[in-house]
Amino acid sequence: MSVFSVEFKVRDYECDMQGIVNNGVYFNYLEHARHEFLLAKGIDFAELARDKINLVVVRSEMDYKASLTSGDQFAVIVAFEPVSRVRFGFRQQVVRAADGKVVLEGLVIGTAINERGRPAIPEGFAERLTA
Numbered sequence: 001m002s003v004f005s006v007e008f009k010v011r012d013y014e015c016d017m018q019g020i021v022n023n024g025v026y027f028n029y030l031e032h033a034r035h036e037f038l039l040a041k042g043i044d045f046a047e048l049a050r051d052k053i054n055l056v057v058v059r060s061e062m063d064y065k066a067s068l069t070s071g072d073q074f075a076v077i078v079a080f081e082p083v084s085r086v087r088f089g090f091r092q093q094v095v096r097a098a099d100g101k102v103v104l105e106g107l108v109i110g111t112a113i114n115e116r117g118r119p120a121i122p123e124g125f126a127e128r129l130t131a
Contacts, residue, residue, distance in 0.1 A: 004037040004078045007097075012070045020067035026104055027060070030092050033076035034108065037090070041128050052115040053122060058087065059109040066096070066103045073097040080129040086119040087111050088126060 008029060016022045035045050038055075045055060068074060074096045081089040087109055094104040114120035 004033070004040060005075045006033040006036045006078075007073065007075050008032075010068050010070050010072045010074070015070050020069055021072075023062075023064065026062060026064075026094065026106075029076050029094060030062075030090075030106055030108060033078050033092065034090050037078040037080070038129075041131070043122075043125070043128060048112070048122065053112050053120050054114075055110055055112050057108055057110050060106065061108075062104055062106045064104055066101050068094070068096060068103055074103065080126075081107075082126050082130070083109055086121060088121075088129070 010021055014021050014025045038045055048055060074094055077093045077095060079091045081091055083089045088111070090108045090110070092104075092106040092108065093102050094106075095101065096103050111119060112121045112125070
């Protein structure tokens with residue numbers, strides 16, 4: 001299993017009135033890390049879209065374990081996981097740098113569709129992501 005990591009720092013405006021990162025912001029963290037993972041594997045999300053192949057999320061699961069606050073440094077870890085012939089998964093974790101605490105565990109399931117909305121997994125897609 002190929003594992004990838006991107007480092008972040010919580011920005012003030014990502015926090016809610018309680019002083020913790022708003023739960024919806026984690027979706028952005030995970031998405032950015034997935035896009036960086038794809039780029040590191042030579043798969044350009046934007047280029048695929050221009051070629052009328054769209055990578056789309058069909059399911060997201062998140063288990064919140066702890067909270068991040070303003071200024072916290074953390075990493076988002078991404079691991080690719082084949083799901084089926086037409087679906088793929090990304091197991092993700094948010095890990096606080098200061099203490100190594102897993103703040104969030106997530107599973108995001110996706111697929112690729114063509115302009116007609118039909119499954120269109122690019123040739124060699126899974127092989128590139130597991131290399």
